[in-house]
Amino acid sequence: MDPQLLEIFAEEAREIIDALEEGLLSLEDRPDPETINTVFRAAHTMKGNAGIVGFDDVMELTHLMEGVLDQMRQGAREPKGPVMGLLLRATDQLKGMVEARLAGGPAAPPDELLRELAPLVAPEESQAPAQEPPASPAPGQASPAAPPQRRRVHLKIRLPGDLFTTGTDPLQLLLELEELGELERVVCHMEDLPPFSRLDPFNLHLWWELWLLTSHPLSTLDNVFIFVRDEAEISMSEGAPPPPAATVSPSPLARREPAPPARGSLPKRPPRPLATPAPTIRVDTDKLVNLVGEMVIGLARVSESIGENTDPDLQSAMESMGQISREMQQQVMRVRMVPVEGTFNRFRRMVRDLAAELGKDIRLELSGLKTELDKNVAEQMADPLKHLVRNAAGHGLETPAERRAANKPAEGTIWLRAFQQEGRIFLEVTDDGRGIDSRQVRAKAEALGLLPPDAHLSQEETYQLLFHPGFTTVREVTELSGRGVGLDVVRENIESLRGSVEVESVPGQGTTFRLRLPLTLAIIDGMNVKVAGEVFVLPMLAIVESLRPTPGQLKTVEGKGELIKLRENYLPLVRLSRLFGLEGGVEDPAEGLVMIIGSLGKSFGLLVDDILGEQQAVIKSLEQNYRKVPGISGATILGDGRVGLILDIPGLEKMALAAGGR
């Protein structure tokens, strides 16, 4: 941020806050429209300025203040009584927030105030469209005799390609439409989107179809587009119902993840329910998934037996079957997706009880509630999350007295967040407590004999010690690091779902446990590799690249085992054949292939004999059918009917680490 801009902002903010305070006090004595206007404008300018410097929390508070003051300006609310006290408190809070932000720290979120202010403004914001005042019709148009009824308007919106150069944001326009009623459906058309290589990011290639339930006249809807009207193609028709959901392609707007609000955007209203709820159908999705799995296996076998047959008809029929099967899988998987909301909401009560039990003030913040994950994953995550939240409340957060002594608000906060990224689901449990003291973790690990005294560990590796089963045998680690109770169980749970756990912590500021989970449990995209005549399946997501090493790239280091040089870095080289005790495979790495595997920011090379190709692997549990095998996360049926074992990346890494030192 430009320091000069901040300086001006600071100076102006102080002036505005003084004006607000003075205006509010004088209003209590003598309500006069000019003062109301001045005070309103002060809040308005403050909101705009906060937006410019990116102080979103300040913006949120001033937005609500502005809303209340606007009601006074319109004569809908009298400037007296408790609301004036509330506005004065908000002004004090504002002062504190601005100073805190200017000092570089985070502002104390004024949640209680927001909760008190929001309902005052809310009725206006979430007003049922039927009660909205009819917008003033454009001059020259006959004024409707009665307020128009709410009805459905179907809009097709094609905006000029160079829209961005006129300062118009298409999303802004769609959001403005949403203000005028209830968006029943949004379809984003991407047919015109050029291939990536020819994509001009400065041009708009999308167009939209919307179904809006509104009581506003078409002229008001039209006014949203007033500054692009001349070059845009916008058609509006009344009455046509949207097509059934199944035929509608998912649109980026309609399916947007509930990301944190973009800089400057106003607080989001809760999404409104669809106008007509679809009837519920109960389906046994586990069975459906199994059937789809069997179909995938069947197809792989057909494909295998067709083999090199070059009959073009057969090949193209096979190809289209493959596509249909893939699409079907996706649809079935989507049916199984549930929002994380249900899982998260259970924690409200738990945290409340924990706070009472522990004598701490704890606030729980949930975000990403609409993030979807496989229902089985959601179910299996409940316990690990419970563990982590209990840990955060019990050990992460300090007592109110300790917090005050550390210059922190007495109330501690625990955040539960969910989001989707890079084909994975992330769940985070964060607290703003004391953080993990890595020196103490280390000392304890050494005392327990888990670690040689001179071992060199990164921060992340030190935190991983917390998950060591040995660590948890010590039941009272509270005075040590405040962590360690049952974390090994948490990690085991996560890894059984092919996920992983990361820890981040800043002493005095708090700790985050981040769980990464696969989107789905049943089918993965796999790469089949051959080692000593056996076929193994590597999850595609884990593979960074593959290469045939030259002798110069290989090196053996005493105590570290074999390394492979990849560009500037040496990575550990793991021989699958040795790990699993297989004989008859490639011995000289230069004759085989090295798959570079990326996991948790650490990479290693995996030596295999050959790559056989990609295949979708339907995961069958080994534990249920046989027993748990280290380094293997499951089995699958290969195209030729044989069983292939699916490699477990975190497991392999652990095995390699254990073997590497020798």
Place this chain on the structure above:
Amino acid sequence: MAAPSGEDKRLILLVDDSATLRMSVRSVLGPAGYELLEAADGQEGLEALAELERQGRSPAMIISDVNMPRLDGIAFIQRVKQTPFKFLPILVLTTESEPERKLAGKQAGASGWLVKPFQPQTLLAVVKKFTRSLD
């Protein structure tokens, strides 16, 4: 009254009551070679235009806020349209986005509507387009 002849392609009249906003616009347009004449409300904006007229100069465009003390943005635009500067493009830069407000702006004679907070490159693109100084 003759239209001022000395149109300065790089001169922009900026009317906004927020010093922070004016500073942020200046920090975007200044380095791009634009000169900004600043006014804190519609009234000051009109006075600035009158002064330019006396000097026989003219800006290339006007950027104006809506909600301002003394003379608000909509009224300011309406007044500009009664001066020799009526052909200047006027960009409204505001936090407001209600269709009624936009309609009022359009009817008063605004040529564009940009919602705050703005992206620097967006503002620059719009200004280049409006001042026809696309390099």
